[in-house]
Every structure is written in structure tokens, then in C-alpha cells.
Amino acid sequence: MSFTPLSSGNRQHPEADAAAAAAVAALATYAALRSAGAHAGACSGKDCGKLSFADGDDIVRSPAGVGADKGHGAASDDQISNREAFAAVLAVEDAPAAAYSAAEAVMEAALAAAAAVAAGKAVVDWSVHAAAMPQGNNLLYGEYGDAAAFEARMMALYDALVAEEVRAWEADGAVPRWPEAWQWREYVAQLAPFNLVDGAWLAGTAALVGPTDSVSAALHSIHYDETGNGVVAQNHAKVYLDLLEAMDLVEPIWREQAGGSGHPIIGAPAFAASPLFLDSAFDNAAMQLAASLLPLRYKPEICGFTLWLEFFASPINARLAREAAPFLPDTIFFRLHGAIDNVAAGHGRQALDAVHDLLSAVPRGAEREALFRRVWRGFVAFQTTMDSVMAELETLDAPLARVAGGGGGSSPATEVAPVRAWAHEPVDAINAAVDALLVQKAAFAKDLHGEAVVAGGSLNDAFAALERGEHTGGAAALRAALAASPHVVPGKPHRSALVTTLVGFRGPMYCIFSDNEIALLSAWVASLDSDESEPAQAEPAHIDYSDAALAAAISAMMGEVRKAGARAHRASTSIGGRGVNALLGDASVSDDELVRVLADDATGRAAFAAAIAPGRPMARALGRYAGLLARWEAAGCPVVDGSS
Structure with missing residues (x-):
């Protein structure tokens, strides 16, 4: 990634010129140092990744190291690297003042750099996704216009990405981005700080208390998915950790040191100081963690973060899953993001709707335009901090990673639509x-x-x-x-x-x-029947879908429900007017009687059907009964004696 300053002034926003120019100077120096191999990949401790940039007598913050005061060229004692900021924010309960100071510095640095790009004060030469990612005029603030115009802008960017990342790649023979196994191993290693905090930029928003709004609700929903919906095996960071462990990329000391931190693996001091990682591997991860401490101050920027990451992730990860398959033991991390982040109904859509709702809540004109510039600044910041590590990955000619231990208009509020019967x-x-x-x-x-x-x-x-x-x-x-x-x-x-x-x-x-x-x-x-062209025909004779058979099958299902969740429901969850836990645990109530209760409670049936649908909390234990439940409902919910 390289940055080239532009000389034209900002006539509409002249107050931004000085800060933007300083940020460009920092970025140019930063890029030059990176190109010259100035990263401290094998360092550890306080000096790891420490960089400072001078513009006159002022220290200018950069993505690689964040400064807190003025000096004359040399790094000051209170300037910290993104490695240190990463560790400091995770230790917020032990040292809250240091954590918040680091978070503020990281956010200021990342957003100042992004403002330079978005205001047209720097041209960015991206290292990867160069023809697909927003660039040139597409990366500038522009004008918000209205929801329809912005939606069209985003879809045009998405289409350009798909054309380059998927269609052109396939037309050229779908050749993997990197031909050597060690390069893919390095990719997995260097993306570890980023992926092991997956969802962190939304953690603060998800923790807000009190009445919510559609924007926070959408961000919370995305965060809930990122962290696994309460299921350990579905936690995205855990999925990536499983990949690291399968590739022997987890240092034993990370587990030993992280034990008392409350943050498995990433809470270890040795993780942030590890020579396994490039300094730039922490640029985006530190920014995510910083945002988690300041969710109210930076809500518009957090919406921008979310829009960049979620809106473009589906085609990027769908391709990654395919090209990495010959080199990695598992590609589930990329496959699940290729699916869940889709822009039709997944996180990509939710992120765009959140931006629409945020902007539509303020009056048209200068106020909405200013809010949009904050969103777009966050959007650009996510791209610039991600590209910094990818730039270094592209220049590596030998592995750092080793086997572990070896060293507009308004938009309606987001609502959850009821599941139609x-x-x-x-x-x-x-x-x-x-x-x-x-x-x-x-x-x-x-x-x-x-x-x-x-x-x-x-x-x-x-x-x-x-x-x-x-x-x-x-x-x-x-x-x-x-x-x-x-x-x-x-x-x-x-x-x-x-x-x-x-x-x-x-x-x-x-x-x-x-x-x-x-x-x-x-x-x-x-x-469907065996002949789809005549769907109205009766089911094949060997399949018994009589009322009696359906009732008996549902009764057997209720026996499985008892085994799976007699004490697993919230105390407030009820069916037929009784608490579900108490009802399932009552031995005097037979399975057939449970069927009667379910048959008489349409709301309870809908809730149960939603709970066992694919991807929902009870799907693994009881998802195989989803079709049976639908068939039983279609038959009018018969019970064992044949009545309904």
C-alpha cells in the first residue's frame, strides 16, 4: 500500500486541510519505512513496532504507532505501537486509564489517515483487491444524496468487486492468489490478530443498556452471530483458533500466559509481542478493540467499519474458500463468512440498512452530510488498516510463521418478521x-x-x-x-x-x-412427490402420513425434546400457559399430552419451529424434526386419538 499526496485544496471543508496534510505526511513516511523493511517483526515488549513521524515540531499519529504528544523526531516515551494498544485495551479492567488512552489514540490515528484518503488528500495504491476494492473517486466522500443513491453506489462497488474477484478470476483459470503452501500458512498466521477478535468492533455497541434503536439492534444482531449465538463451536474467533491449532500456529506460552486474563490466547502478553506476527497484523485488530471501548463516541464510524467488512465479505470469502482449499486443513472460516455476510439478507444487508437508518434519523442538508462523512471515514479506515498487513504479505519472500513451539430518504427500522406458516x-x-x-x-x-x-x-x-x-x-x-x-x-x-x-x-x-x-x-x-411435475398427487404408498402416524411421530419427537431440553429454557419461556422447563420435567405429563399442549398453542408451535430451524439454538439436537413438524401442522395437528 502506498500513499501519494494531492495538492488541491478542500474548498468545501478547508478546516480539514491541515490535519489531512499532516496525515498524508505520516502515511507517506510510514509506507516508505514499511517498504524498506522497517517493521519489527521479531521484536517484543515496549519498543515493538514503535514509529513516530514529524511534521515540523509535532508528532503525527500513524497507523503503525500512535503518539500522545509533541517531540522532535524521536519516539517519545508515551508513544505506543498498535501491538501495545492491542494488549492495553484487552487489559481494560486492570488498567482502565491506559486502555482508554490507547483506544482514543488508535481511533484518532486510524481515522485521521482515513480522512486524508476520503478527502482526496492521498491516493492509495492497494496491495490486494486493487481493481475490486473502492479506489480513486469511489473512495472519496462524495455527497450522500439519499438512501436510493447511496444504495446504488454500494451495489455498483459490489458488482465491480464480484467482476474482478470472482468472474475475472474464474475466467483466468481460478489460479490461487499464492502458489506456495507457506504463503497460505503465512496468510493464516498474519490474519490471526484480526480474526481472533472477530466482532470486537461491535462489542461495545452490543453491551449498551437501555432502550435501543434500529441501528444498534442491527449491529447487535451481527455481533451476536460473530460471537456464536451462545454456542462455543459457532464462535467465529474459536473457528479461526481451531484452524490455527490445526496448522500448529498456536504457541504454548499463549495459553499459559492468558490463563488469568479472561481472554484465551489473545490476552497473553506473549501474543501481542510474538515474532510470529508483523507489526501491521495489529493495525486493524487494535482499531477494532479501540472501537469496543468507545461505542457512543464513534457510532457513525463503527457503522462505516461494519459496512466495509460485511458488505464485501461474501464474494471475497467465497473465493478464498475455493483457492485456499488445497493448502489448508479446513476452510470453514471462509465458507461461513462467504454465506453469512451476503448482501441479500445477511450481514451485508443489515450493515447497509443500519447506515440508512442512522442517516435518515437526522435532517437533510449539512447535518446529514456531516454524519455521512463520519460513516464513510470509518468505511475507509477499515480498508486502510486491513491493507497494511496485506501489503507486507505481498512482499514476503520467506516465511515468518513456524510450527508452534519452534520459536437520503428514510429507511424503515429493521424488524424481525414473523415466520409464516x-x-x-x-x-x-x-x-x-x-x-x-x-x-x-x-x-x-x-x-x-x-x-x-x-x-x-x-x-x-x-x-x-x-x-x-x-x-x-x-x-x-x-x-x-x-x-x-x-x-x-x-x-x-x-x-x-x-x-x-x-x-x-x-x-x-x-x-x-x-x-x-x-x-x-x-x-x-x-x-413434493417423487414426480415434482405433479405436486398435487398423493404421497407414495410406502410413506405413512396418516393422522395417527403423524401424531405418533410427534409424540416420539416430544420424548426427544424432553431429553434435549428439560432444563435448558429460559424461565420465562412457556407453552400452553405453563413454563416449558416445568412442563417437560413433569413426569406425570405423558408425551402424548405434551403433543396436545403443542397442538392447542399456535404461538408455542411457531416458536418451537423457529428454534429448531437450521442455524437456530436447537437445530443441532432437534433440527431433523423440522420437516415432520411442518407436515404435522399441515395435517391440522392431529393427536394420538385421531382428533385434532
Whole structure:
């Protein structure tokens, strides 16, 4: 990454010129030092990564080291590196003053550098994603305009990224970015500080108390996913730690030192001082942690952070998962981000909606424009701090990593839509809704399915043709092809990968679909016969879907529910007017009686169906019953004696 200053003044915002010019000087010096190999990759302790830049008599903060006062060229004693800031913020409970001081300095440094770029005071030569990432005029503030114009701007940037990162790459033979295994190992190692704090920039927002708003709610929802929704195995940082351990990239001392810090691995002093990492590996991670301590002061910038990371992550990670597969023991970390961050209904969409809602809450004109510039400054800051480590990765000619131990308009507030009871809908309505869903997803799906095949042809091509309106037979034909694919078992959603393993946490389509869309697809699969062209025909004779059989199967399911969650629900959770824990734990209530309670409580059934849907809290234990539950509801919720 290199920075070139521009001489033109900022006529609309002249007050920013001096600060921007100083930031450019710092960035230019910083880039030159990096290019000359001035990083302290093998250092440790207080002097690790310490850099200072002079503009006259003033120390100018830079992404590599943050200064707190004035001096004459040499680093002052109270200037710290991003390595030190990373450790200081994690130790906030032990030394709160030092942590907050470090956080403020890191944020000021990163945002000053970003302001120089966004204001057109520096031109950035990106190290990776050069043709795909926002650059040139696309990276400048511009004008906010309105929600529709900004949405169009973001979608144009997204399309440019997909064209370069996915389509052009595939057209050139899908050659991996790095040809050597050691380069991929280095990539995994240098991204460790960043990925082991995945979601940290939202931690402060998620911890805010009191009544919330749509912006904070959206950010909190994303953070909840990043941290695993309460499930250890789904915590994104834990998933990345598993990859590091599989590649022997975890130093034993990190575990030993981190024991009392409350932060496994990353809380160890030896982690931040490790010679395994380039100094630049901490640039973005330190900024994320800094933001976690200052969520109210920097809420607009945090929205910008979120927009950059979440909006572009899906195609980038979808490609990473494919090109890294020959070199890594597992690519689940990249696959799950390729799915969950999608811009159709995932984190990418939530991030954009959060920005819309934030900006629409203030009057049009100067106030909204100023707020937008803060959001965009955060957007640019995330890109510049990420590119610093990628720049050094591109220049490495030998590995640092070793085997461990070897050394606008307003936008409506974000709401959670209720899950529709699709199982009760006519088959024609279900089919029409699935067709509409395929058309809706086509614009994004056309680039994310790699080598997947349907009906003997490329699934990506099928979605691309559908988007253009050129798919023979339209969405109905693609729906029929999907029904005939190995991912769908007609009439049996619980055995169909499309609505189970593919959309589960470790599946490539995790969080691609909303709960309502999963319910729709499950109902569609349940409605299929072995011959999809005649969905209204009776089920095959060997499958017993009589009321008695369904009631007996649901009763057996309730026995499994008892085993899985007799004491696992919140005290406030109830069904049929009784607390779920007490009801499931009451031995005097038979499984058949539990079925009756469920049959009489439509709200309870909807909550249960949502809880066992793919990706939800009870999916692993009881997700296989989702199709059965839908079929039972479609039959009118029969109970054991045949009445309903």
C-alpha cells in the first residue's frame, strides 16, 4: 500500500486541510519505512513496532504507532505501537486509564489517515483487491444524496468487486492468489490478530443498556452471530483458533500466559509481542478493540467499519474458500463468512440498512452530510488498516510463521418478521413463492456457487440466466431442476441438504436464507412427490402420513425434546400457559399430552419451529424434526386419538 499526496485544496471543508496534510505526511513516511523493511517483526515488549513521524515540531499519529504528544523526531516515551494498544485495551479492567488512552489514540490515528484518503488528500495504491476494492473517486466522500443513491453506489462497488474477484478470476483459470503452501500458512498466521477478535468492533455497541434503536439492534444482531449465538463451536474467533491449532500456529506460552486474563490466547502478553506476527497484523485488530471501548463516541464510524467488512465479505470469502482449499486443513472460516455476510439478507444487508437508518434519523442538508462523512471515514479506515498487513504479505519472500513451539430518504427500522406458516399454504402458492425467491437471490447467487451443477449445467450460469430473464422455462424450470438434485429428498425436508446441512452453521449457505425463507423451502420440499411435475398427487404408498402416524411421530419427537431440553429454557419461556422447563420435567405429563399442549398453542408451535430451524439454538439436537413438524401442522395437528 502506498500513499501519494494531492495538492488541491478542500474548498468545501478547508478546516480539514491541515490535519489531512499532516496525515498524508505520516502515511507517506510510514509506507516508505514499511517498504524498506522497517517493521519489527521479531521484536517484543515496549519498543515493538514503535514509529513516530514529524511534521515540523509535532508528532503525527500513524497507523503503525500512535503518539500522545509533541517531540522532535524521536519516539517519545508515551508513544505506543498498535501491538501495545492491542494488549492495553484487552487489559481494560486492570488498567482502565491506559486502555482508554490507547483506544482514543488508535481511533484518532486510524481515522485521521482515513480522512486524508476520503478527502482526496492521498491516493492509495492497494496491495490486494486493487481493481475490486473502492479506489480513486469511489473512495472519496462524495455527497450522500439519499438512501436510493447511496444504495446504488454500494451495489455498483459490489458488482465491480464480484467482476474482478470472482468472474475475472474464474475466467483466468481460478489460479490461487499464492502458489506456495507457506504463503497460505503465512496468510493464516498474519490474519490471526484480526480474526481472533472477530466482532470486537461491535462489542461495545452490543453491551449498551437501555432502550435501543434500529441501528444498534442491527449491529447487535451481527455481533451476536460473530460471537456464536451462545454456542462455543459457532464462535467465529474459536473457528479461526481451531484452524490455527490445526496448522500448529498456536504457541504454548499463549495459553499459559492468558490463563488469568479472561481472554484465551489473545490476552497473553506473549501474543501481542510474538515474532510470529508483523507489526501491521495489529493495525486493524487494535482499531477494532479501540472501537469496543468507545461505542457512543464513534457510532457513525463503527457503522462505516461494519459496512466495509460485511458488505464485501461474501464474494471475497467465497473465493478464498475455493483457492485456499488445497493448502489448508479446513476452510470453514471462509465458507461461513462467504454465506453469512451476503448482501441479500445477511450481514451485508443489515450493515447497509443500519447506515440508512442512522442517516435518515437526522435532517437533510449539512447535518446529514456531516454524519455521512463520519460513516464513510470509518468505511475507509477499515480498508486502510486491513491493507497494511496485506501489503507486507505481498512482499514476503520467506516465511515468518513456524510450527508452534519452534520459536437520503428514510429507511424503515429493521424488524424481525414473523415466520409464516407456509405448511398451511396451497401448493401453488408455495411454488410461486419459491420461484420469486429464486429470482430475488439470482443477482447474488450467480457468482457464489463455484462449480456446483444442476440439471447438468453450472448453477451459477443458471442463476445468471434467470437474472437476465433468459433461463429456459424461467424460475419454475430452475425450481424443478433443484427438486431433482441430490440436495432435495421429495417430501422429506428433514433429509434434504438444501434445508439442513447446506444451511447449517458448517454449511456453505449458512444464513443465506432468513427463517421465513427456510420455512418456505421446507414446506416446498415437504409438498413434493417423487414426480415434482405433479405436486398435487398423493404421497407414495410406502410413506405413512396418516393422522395417527403423524401424531405418533410427534409424540416420539416430544420424548426427544424432553431429553434435549428439560432444563435448558429460559424461565420465562412457556407453552400452553405453563413454563416449558416445568412442563417437560413433569413426569406425570405423558408425551402424548405434551403433543396436545403443542397442538392447542399456535404461538408455542411457531416458536418451537423457529428454534429448531437450521442455524437456530436447537437445530443441532432437534433440527431433523423440522420437516415432520411442518407436515404435522399441515395435517391440522392431529393427536394420538385421531382428533385434532
